[in-house]
Amino acid sequence: MNIIEYIELVFTDYTLRTITLGTAILGAVTGMLGSFAVLRKQSLLGDAISHAALPGIAIAFLLTGAKDSNVLLLGALVSGLIGTFWIRGIITKTHLKSDTALGLILSLFFGFGMLLLTFIQKQPNANQAGLDKYLFGQAATLVESDVWMMAIVTGICLIILLLFWKEFKMLLFDADFTKTLGFNTKTIDVLITSFIVLAIVLGLQTVGVVLMSAMLLAPAAAARQWTNSLGKMVFLSAIFGALSGVFGTAVSATQNNLSTGPVIVIIASVFVLVSFIFSPSRGLLFKQIRFIKNRRDLKLNKTLAFMYNIAETHEDISHPHTIKILNNFQGFTRGTLQKLVNKNYVTLEGNMWSLTKEGFKAASNLYNHQTEEHE
């Protein structure tokens, strides 16, 4: 199947269209809210919440006996919220640190959820099949109503986000200042945490409990590398999330035996990797290039300063000296010398070098100001 055929299929095939749309919307909303989680240093909260949602699903099923995904997700939402607030309680009221609290709630809730799930499975005549899809997610089980649900939640998130943009932003970067301005930081905090929980719960059906945290983190971590503005970051993160969803669905649909969740996570991780390496301002590649360039500039300046100290002792600054003198100075190489010549700071004649007027001037001002090129 080539790409054009696949794209045609996306628009004509009901299942594929639903899944593609669903994963794209999911990626967008988790990406959007994930930016806040990452910036609030709550990255692993997503992992904890998604695991903590499991007992809620099981209890909702035990209580209602229905497999309606909305009811189950409501249960997940409630237990996710309980988990989140318990984590907060542990961190604020005891001396246990946040990592312990997260790991604790994550594993305890998940274990309890597993107990309930296996308990349900052993129950006679329970139509329990399909509950374990929440463990690893099955995008294939998405139906149109699920996608509508996601779209509505995304819409609400977007509206709330735009309405309270200023408050969210302020709380993110200066919580104390927000408080002094008279905003109710607790409410804003609860609001945003609840939305993060909501987004995670929405994704459980598609990518599952185990991999949900990556959906939240990866697009945001990738987007963070390209911009320093919150607005742009949220936007980019939503795009990255949506693209991971679309590409992930495409890859898993065209291959045999590939579940969608892990593929989406891998694609999102590729986005992160590319961003880490190639982002112009923060990326590792350009950072390394800048680092090497700075080091070269520094060497050049050191050579120039050394020459200046020699030339200073002579009345005529352009008095030629042998290159040999420079051997006392470890930092110099042919390359740096040639570079100085190119810059018109030095002239070379045979084995002799002499400083030009321009070079002398630059060298005397070397430590007084920074020239444009070596910022």
Add this chain to the structure above:
Amino acid sequence: MSSAQIEIQLIASIAAIACAIPGTFLVLRKMAMISDAISHSILPGIVIGFFITHDLNSPLLILLAAITGIITVILVEYIQKTGLVKEDTAIGLVFPALFSIGVIMIAKNANDVHLDVDAVLLGELAFAPFDRFIVPDVDLGPKSLWVIGCILIVTIGLLFAFFKELKVSTFDAGLAASLGFSPAIMHYGLMSISSITTVGAFDAVGAILVVALMIAPAATAYLLTNNLKRMLAYAISFGVFSAISGYWVAHWLDASISGSITTMLGLIFLLVYLFAPSRGIIAVLYREKQQRTEVSLLTFLLHLKNHNEEEERHVNHLNEHINWQKVRSKTVLELALKNNMILIENNIVSLTEKGDDFTSQAIDYIITNEDAEIEHMKDDFFLFRG
């Protein structure tokens, strides 16, 4: 009790001890989430090992998986060092990626691998006794018992050999480094032990229970004591207790053993979290309330000391001027009366000699602000606490 039941409880208890020891140090070093990351990211290592050996208990597989665990730690640290994202984000990025690779590897080879992601993640303790370790015709017991037993012995050996070093490097990394214990060796040693324990235990109890067994007993113990040796002992006993009681709960409910062990751990944690003597939530809330009342009392006494005018010292005035609600001003007044710090005549409040003395000392304290002094002072003056 059949021999299989005894074996299951034995495996679970030994796994609990083997996890509690590194878990205590992980919790103290604020690296609890690393164990979660390791437990997920060993999956590709297990899958590759399984392709080669076709045996979940082979030492090679355990080694490969443990190496994957250490690679995870190194990757997380590398990403963190680049400064592009925070540490927790680095953890959150690395392990889902590795776990996904593992899941995809299993899915692509589903036909010739009898390896189930569910089984790796959740474990099935109930089947552990069926995989016997048989050396020519002699049945030496379940394989996983041997695996986890060996790991436990190594862990205990290392714990006794390096207890002092571990202790120092956990609580004061700088001091440890200056004393000549390499922090890197300590760190990676602990990480290696955690990885190996995770791998050794996952087959029997599942990756999630490993995390629970590492973190929960240690965290529970940490709420009860500040002493490292006691913390280790408490953690081990909580682990073993929930392993055995969890087994019987699972037996009774006919549900997953690892799930019910985790649930028992959760219950123990909940109990301790609520009722621990000085760090439990009830004790903390009570203390906070007490302190709030006592601070109010102090404010009130200072107010009295500063004002000689009668209208400022009228009982009703408290409500308006200091802006306290009725109930609170009543508690504060009663507390002050009980402690003989004030006198009330015709609804006019005045300080007693003792109250005056206390207030002056409190002012001194507030000005010089030396810690701990105020508790001592309160002990001297208060007959009844808030």
